[in-house]
Amino acid sequence: MPFRRLFNWFRRIFRGRKSISLGLYGPPNAGKTTLANKISLDWTGEEMGKVSEIPHETRAVQKKEHVVVKTGANKIEMNLLDMPGIATKVDYKEFVEHGMSKEEAQKRAKEATSGVIEAIKWLENVDTALVVMDSTRDPYTQVNITIIGNLEARDIPIIVVANKLDLEDSKPGKIREAFPQHHVVEISAKTGKDIDVLYDAIAKYSR
Template identity: 55%
Template sequence: MGFMSSFRENLGGWIRKIFKKKRARIGLYGPPNAGKTTLANRILKDWSTGDAIGTVSPIPHETRRAMRREGLVINANGSSIELDIVDTPGMATKIDFKEFMAFGLSETESKKRAKEATEGVIEAIKWLDDLDGVLLVMDSTEDPYTQVNVTVIGNMEARKLPLLIVANKMDLPNASPSRISAAFPQHSIVPISALEGSNIDDLYQAIATHFG
C-alpha cells in the first residue's frame, strides 16, 4: 500500500507538471522613448483584446507609472506561455524638468512631470523584486553603451533575472542592432520594429523559449 500510494502521488505530480501552464511576470524596461509602451501595446494587440496599455508620445517619460496587464497567452511554434506584462517608466540616472520645457510644456507642468518621472524610476526598480524576467528594450539607432543600460543590466544580472534584449526601431535607416550585440554579447538579442511589427514573431518565439 505504501508503494502504491507513493507511486500515485509521484504520478500525479508528474502529470501536473506536464499539463501545468507556464506563467511568468515580465517587465518591460529601458531608457525613455526606446519603445517600451509601443511594444506593450503591440503584444496586447496580438494576444489580447487590443486595448492599449498606455499612451505613446515623443515627449520623454510619457509613462510615469508602471502599468500591468495579466493573463496574456502567447503561442509560438508549439510553445505556450501565459504572461503578466508590466510596462515600466523609462529608466534614467537624471531627470531635468527642462527636458519637458523643450517640448513646449510650461515650467509648472514640466516640474510636475519631472517629479512624477523620478518617482516612476523608483517604482520601476522596486518592481524588479516581483518579476520572473525582463525584456530590456533599446533604441537600435542610438549608442547602446550608456550608463543607464549598463546599470540596468548589471542590476538584473545581480538579481539573476532572466533577460532578453529587444533591439527596437529596426525600421529606421540608421538602426544598428549589431552595435547592441557587440556591447552586450552575453545576452540574447532580438531586433524588431514594435511600431511596424517587423520580426515580432521571432520575439514571441524567444519569449516562449526564454521565459518558459
C-alpha cells in the same frame, strides 16, 4: 544561480502560479510602450498605454494581466509590465521645450522621478525581462549596464530587444557587440517587423 532557479521553480509550483511577470525595461524613448502595446494588441486585442515623443510619458508601472503568448507548441501566460524609462537625470526644462507650461513640466518631472524609482524597485520582482534599446543610439550606457547587471545578479532571464529597426540609421549590431552574453532580438515595435521572432524568444527563454 541554480539555487535561485530552484527556489523560483518551487515558489511557482507551491503558489500554484500559472503565469509569469514579464517586465519591459530600458531608458526613456526606447519604444517600451510601443512594444507593450503591440504585444497586448496581438494577444488580447487591447493596447496598454499612451505613446509620446516627449520623454517619460510612462510615469507609473502599467500592467496587463493574463496575456497568453502561443508559438508553435509553446504557450506562456504572463502579466505584462510596462516600466517607466530608467534615467539618471530629469530636467523639467526639457518638458517646457516640448511646449508644456512650467507648472505642468514640474509636475511631470516629479512624477517621472517617482516612476524611475518604482521601476528600479520592480527589478527584484519580475520573472523575465525584456530590455528594450533604441538601435539608433549607443547601447553601452550606464543605465543599460546597470539594468542588465542587476537582472543578471538575480538570475532573471533577459532578452535584449534591439528596437526601431524601421529607422534608417539603426545599428542593431552595436547592441549585439555590447551585450554578447545575452539573446538579442532585432525588431520594429512600430511596424511589427520580426515581432514573431520575439514571441518565439519569450516562449523559449521565460521562466
